[in-house]
Amino acid sequence: MRLTSCGVIVEYNPFHNGHKYHLEQAKKKSQADVLIAIMSGNFLQRGEPAIIDKWHRAEVALKHGVDLVIELPFAYAVQSADYFAKGGVKLLQSLHVDALCFGTDTTKSLDYSGFGKEYVEKETLINLRYQELKNNGQSYPQQMTQIYRELLPSVPLDFSSPNHILGMAYAKENARYNTPMSLIPINREGSGYHEEGIQDQTFSSATGIRKQALENNLSSISHTLPKESLADLNQMLLHSWEDYWPLLKYQLLSHSTNELAKTYQLTEGIEYRLKECAKKARNMSEFIEMVKTKRYTWARLQRLATYLLLNVTQEEIEQVWNQSYLRVLGFNEIGRRYLKQEKNRSELPIITKISQKNESQLSLDIRAGQIYQLIEKDIASEQDYYRSPIYLREEC
Amino acid sequence: MRLTSCGVIVEYNPFHNGHKYHLEQAKKKSQADVLIAIMSGNFLQRGEPAIIDKWHRAEVALKHGVDLVIELPFAYAVQSADYFAKGGVKLLQSLHVDALCFGTDTTKSLDYSGFGKEYVEKETLINLRYQELKNNGQSYPQQMTQIYRELLPSVPLDFSSPNHILGMAYAKENARYNTPMSLIPINREGSGYHEEGIQDQTFSSATGIRKQALENNLSSISHTLPKESLADLNQMLLHSWEDYWPLLKYQLLSHSTNELAKTYQLTEGIEYRLKECAKKARNMSEFIEMVKTKRYTWARLQRLATYLLLNVTQEEIEQVWNQSYLRVLGFNEIGRRYLKQEKNRSELPIITKISQKNESQLSLDIRAGQIYQLIEKDIASEQDYYRSPIYLREEC
Incomplete structure (x- = not known):
């Protein structure tokens, strides 16, 4: 029997209770057999080094509900929302994932799938209008607000929420495919995305957690993280x-x-x-x-x-866009079975090890790993060469 | 009356009692009115950062007998002996310097001027022979030994002494000019060039001094340095x-x-x-x-x-070779008078300040200074922009 799947596109910088809640909801709402995370590698969407490397972040995700972790290549990960979404959706589509679940924190309600369809239909007009406004001195959100008001008047606007912006970007990309994934937005609980203060609650923003962790103030955030994340933040050199x-x-x-x-x-x-x-x-x-x-x-x-x-x-960048790949960071038994199921059907090559054959294709990710490791005191272990995917076996 | 001059080509890394002795001998043997030092900047002949920046090294030199310090451009300084010598001699020649004084530690006696003349006469043959031997797997000194034996049999060979090799390089370069400088070799006293051990003596090698200074062992070398060098080594961040x-x-x-x-x-x-x-x-x-x-x-x-x-x-590199310049790092009253005397006669422009007009000509030296300063904890003072030459006025 074919395994059904639900995807999430994530950064886990670091993995916290909000992410855990999101995964639980994804599993519950999608009813999928397999949860697949497309995760940024060592550098992230906002142009930052990840506080902890991709392997440790993948491992924590596997311990908290994810069955398969695929690295979002640098060429897609370190990009504005639209290209980030393009990469994430492309990778999920090549794995024939059935649903895409994402967090949103807008108070406006939006039919994301309907929006995606409408956007793609009007895209030529939108792009033309953008070319006209491009150099008018306004910021990108200001320009987009004007375009949406003119061309998509039924869409409620909220450019203050990064998660909502990402959700719309996923919807747009997803609508381009012949068999779009079903979209499952989940309302975020607790802290807003950028909030830095840590309140006495189980959920907190990743921004706030990083701030406290970098200031060596782990006790104030210990209740917002699973123990594996806390241990990593405690033991590892944190990158900023x-x-x-x-x-x-x-x-x-x-x-x-x-x-x-x-x-x-x-x-x-x-x-x-x-x-x-x-x-x-x-x-x-x-x-x-x-x-x-x-x-x-x-x-x-x-x-x-x-x-x-x-x-x-x-x-x-264009080389990766033209020849993408699925770099496997880790899986458990069910994730492994899903990979096996998709191996011969996927449009993109599945890469589990760096070899002479693929190292030039992955050169940007490899370089990202080498430079990421430069701040380690001693020669750090390789991020890419000689690494096999994490295989998390069920504990007896 | 025209001031007479004697040049030295130096690195002063750092300035020690051996250098002081050399300057005293240069003054005595040349009987010149002015001592001119052509000094490497922040990176040196052997491809190393100077332990202390060029300004501090220039100042100590001015306090111990040098009247005028000119920076040897990076394009000449960080080079094998022949190109290093080419640059040093070129700068001295453009200032119409009468004599060149250099240290030598060979036990063989050599008429440097005569050697230079003979070498230049036979240069075409030597170069042809070198092209033949170039890729025979031997080291450069081995190849040169063979060529000298064949073509310059009267020259006593000693490739173990870096100072002697430099002396021969000065002699070769000097012989190319219409009015060669008179050459004054001075036998070095005390430690050999590369000796690392510090004996109980007034002279010690720069290599040994740097080693002790970088290991924070200044007391063991304090008797080998003038107090100004010692103070710099004590107070400044040392570069290695x-x-x-x-x-x-x-x-x-x-x-x-x-x-x-x-x-x-x-x-x-x-x-x-x-x-x-x-x-x-x-x-x-x-x-x-x-x-x-x-x-x-x-x-x-x-x-x-x-x-x-x-x-x-x-x-x-070639840009500097084709358009060289005299970058003045410092002078005293007599050095200033010499500069004035040569200002309109010099074949090379005399540069005392970085300006929009000359910054592209000096861009390599400027970049060397900026990168040299990167290891300072805070934003370090500029090495080139906004700096004027040191003017050491006589103390009353």
């Missing part, structure tokens, strides 16, 4: 942008503006500004503050900084 | 290759072998070897040990590492 700041600064100072301009998305002369500010800034947050403008939001600048840090080119 | 190792490793891992191969002198596929070893090495000395072969000596590899660290291209 500040650790990579000396390398980014060096990269900016050791290359000419001409060389820097070859980096992915480094356009409009921003390389001059970045180089100048790199000389003056004492740390990463000071640097981003200095560079920030209305056009360049914090997340966008952090993504640019990540592309610079990893020396990413347009060609490398 | 190990501090830059994380940046070099990052540079090697974040760039493809194709990109790395654009670096100056990175030929013969050594980029593959460097990249592989960078993954495994835990520090700089381990890295060089891993990469070292018969063809690639320690100094040559350190120079390659410096070119990589600073992201230097062939074009940048």
Whole structure:
């Protein structure tokens, strides 16, 4: 009998009780046999290093309900919501996943599937209108608000909720496929996405948790995390942008503006500004503050900084877009059976080990892992070469 | 009346009593009015960062007999003996210096001027013979020994003494000019060039002094240094290759072998070897040990590492060779008078301040300074922009 599946597209930075609740709801509402997580690797959507590496985050997810963890390639993960969603949905579609479950924290109610369909139908018009507004000096959310009001007046607008924006992006992508997944939004409980304060509650935002963890204040967040996450945060070297700041600064100072301009998305002369500010800034947050403008939001600048840090080119990104793959980070018995079921049906190659055959295809993810590990005191274990997927066997 | 001058080509890493003795002898033997030092900047001939920056080293030199300090541009300083000598002699010649005084520690006696003349006469033959032997698997000194035996049989050979090799290089370069400087070799007293042990004596090698200073063992070397050098070593952050190792490793891992191969002198596929070893090495000395072969000596590899660290291209080096300049780091009253005397006669522009007009000409030296300063904890003061030459006025 064919196993049914439900997908989630996640970062788990780090995995907390809110994620656990989300997985429980996904299982319950989808009634699927298998839960599949498409998870960002060592660098994340907002252009940040993950606080803990992808293997440890995958393992905690497997211990709390996920049956199969696939890495969202860097070329999709470190992107604005639309491209992030494009990658996540593409990978789930290639695995013939039946449902996509995602968190949302908007108070507006939206038929996501209906919205996705309508958007795709009107897409040409929307894109034309965007080209007209593109350089009017407004921010992207402002421009989008205007376009939606004009062309999709029935859609309730809420650009203040990153999860809702992602949900809409999933819906749009999903609607492009012949057999779209059924969409299952789940209302988030507890803290808002960006809230930094930790209240006396079981749920807390990942942002708040990271802040406390980086400040060595684990006792204040211990009740918001499963014990495995807490143990990782306690025992491992935690990664934050500040650790990579000396390398980014060096990269900016050791290359000419001409060389820097070859980096992915480094356009409009921003390389001059970045180089100048790199000389003056004492740390990463000071640097981003200095560079920030209305056009360049914090997340966008952090993504640019990540592309610079990893020396990413347009060609490398497009290579992954044109030839994607399913990099397996871990599974349990049921996840393993699902992979077996899909092995010959998947449109994308399933990769469980780096080999001479696939290392150039995965070169961007491999480089991300090597640079991610540079801040370790000693030679850190490889993130990609010689690693096999985690196989979590059921405990007797 | 025209001031007469004597030049020295130096690194002062750091300035010690041996250097002081050398300056006293230079003054005495040349009877010149002015002592001019052509000094490497923040990176040195053997491909190392200077233990202390160029400004502090220049100041100590001015306090101990030098009247004028000119920076040897990076493009000449971080080079094998022949190119190092080419740069030093070129700068002195453009200032119409009358004599060149240098240390030598060979026991063989050599008429340096005569040797230089003979070498230049036979140069075409020597170069042809070198092209024949170039890829025979022998080391450069072995090849040179054979060539000298064949073509310059009267020259006593001693390739074990770096100072003697430099002396011969000065002599060869000097002989190319219409009015060669008179050459004044001075026998070094005390420790050999590379000796690491510090004996109970007034002279000690710079290598030994650096080793003790980096190990925080200043008391053992205090008698070998003037008080100003000792104070600098005591108070300043000392720079060594190990501090830059994380940046070099990052540079090697974040760039493809194709990109790395654009670096100056990175030929013969050594980029593959460097990249592989960078993954495994835990520090700089381990890295060089891993990469070292018969063809690639320690100094040559350190120079390659410096070119990589600073992201230097062939074009940048050649630009400086074609358009050299006299960057003034410091002077006293007599040095200032000499500069004034030569200002309109010098073939090379005299630069006392970085301006929009000259910053692209000096870009390699400026970048060297910026990267040199990256290991400072806080934002370090500029090495080049906004700096004026040191003007050491006589104390009343």
